[in-house]
Amino acid sequence: MTYGLETAEHPEQLRRVAIDPVSRVEGHGKVTILLDEDDKVRQVRLHIVEFRGFERFIQGRPFWEVPVMVQRLCGICPVSHHLAASKAMDTIVGTKALTPTAEKVRRLMHYGQMLQSHALHFFHLCSPDLLFGFGSEAAKRNIVGVAAAHPETARRGVALRRFGQEVIRVTAGKRIHGTGSIPGGVNKSVTKAERDALLADIYDMVAWSRDAVALAKQLHGQDPALYNSFGVFRSGFMSLVAPDGGLDFYDGSLRARDDAGAILFDHVDYRDYRAHIREEVKPWSYMKFPFLSALGAEKGWYKVGPLARVQNCDHIPTPLADAERREFVDYAGGAPIHAPLAYHWARMIEMLHSAETIKDLLHDDDILGDDLVSTGERAREGIGVIEAPRGTLIHHYRVGDDDLVTMCNLIVSTTHNNQAMNEAIRHVAKRYLSGHRLTEGLLNHVEVAIRAFDPCLSCATHALGQMALEVTLVDAAGAEIDRLARHGDGTVSRPSP
Secondary structure (H helix, E strand, O other): OOHHHHOOOOHHHOEEEEEOOOOOOEOOEEEEEEEOOOOOEEEEEEEEOOOOOHHHHOOOOEHHHHHHHHHHHOOOOHHHHHHHHHHHHHHHOOOOOOOHHHHHHHHHHHHHHHHHHHHHHHHHHHHHHHHHOOOOOOOOOOHHHHHHHOHHHHHHHHHHHHHHHHHHHHHHOOOOOOOOEEOOEEOOOOOHHHHHHHHHHHHHHHHHHHHHHHHHHHHHHHOHHHHOOOOOOOOEEEEEEOOOOEOOOOOOEEEEEOOOOOEEEEEEOHHHHHHOEEEEOOOOOOOOEEEEOOOOOOOOOEEOOHHHHHHHOOEOOOHHHHHHHHHHHHOOOOOOOOOOOHHHHHHHHHHHHHHHHHHHHHOOHHHHOOOOEOOOOOOOEEEEEEEEOOEEEEEEEEEOOOOEEEEEEEEOHHHHOHHHHHHHHHHHHHHHHOOOOOOHHHHHHHHHHHHOOOOEOOOOOOOOOOOOEEEEEEOOOOOEEEEEEEOOOOOEEOOOO
16 A cells, blocks of 8 residues: 555546544544546545644643643543653653552553543444444434443443543542643552442443453454455554563553564664654645654554554453453454454453453552652653553653753654555545445445544644645635645745635
């Protein structure tokens, strides 16, 4: 697959169809589809149309504010940014190793985040498509429809997310945009009463997570021809792995595989990410296009997230989830699974692992400790990497002698998946839309392909270098007064209205 496949000749002569906005995802994006006179699909692109600029305006702020500030990127996965920034700032304050209490409280916070986010995505955002059909009645295809037709499934989905949020509240201080993680450690531990309250429900969460894996497998098995072919394309994978090759959401080193499953690099220190990952910018999106530098831009793009992690690791360090992982990787006879819809199955395996890990951490007395912070020799640069619900998340900062941030670079999970999502929607559009009269149900097929990746478009809107930008000035009545455009090469013009 290459970027060139996305470019249509003479696009001005083609009919344009837009899905704007893409629904049931976090953030704002749209899809444009170019059709010829025979309704054949000639070009499909996912555009991220909001620009937020966190990488720029974080500059000049005191470094200790950063873990709280950057999580404002998102209300769905703030803990991931909170912790990735904290890990980077651990280096800034000279922390060589967190105290046992700090590390385990952070892990508890993070696995609570994984649980609540995976539950939200599967049950609230994707189950309507999976349970009712991609082209089913739009008014029914939502969580309210699921609650009416499958009340127990909806109830458990809500309860799983609520429990994950409660874990976050206990460890971070608030369910959303908490302050629990700080440079060098945490600012609170877990009380015995808080632990006991969470222990009262955790065994139900483990059981319901097992049932969710079973549901995902059942849906996959009901129509394997669809699930194994929908939007399928081949690419490499990348994720963190633990020193023993196991799945680890909080820490580890980088491992990448090619589309056949062969390892490209292994146990790479994530602080050296720039030697292995580069980023491109396209003029039609505010989301960057990362690629593995050894393979180049045309062949080096890859997938991250549950589908990558479950296949990239050697094992999962909790028994129930590892048994499910073995079944998953055996499904294709040992060959890598590239189907986007398989993300849902892998995601539920990760949710089960999160529930098991939370259970184990709640039984660990270290989370009740009072040794919360460790510091050392001050540094100027820090890099923190974590596995967020949607995939590998990279935070990179430089800090001056005045304690102010001088540089910030973020490569978020959805950004890693940018080209993969574009490939998926291109395949789906050409298969299901090309040559057909477009309907809402057919267009939803394209959105289903995007939702499989669980994108967080708000997190991903970070430009690198000169980006195309158009500003229109209108009066109070909405009439255009002036328009100014900055092009991808940095030149500025005043286009005609």
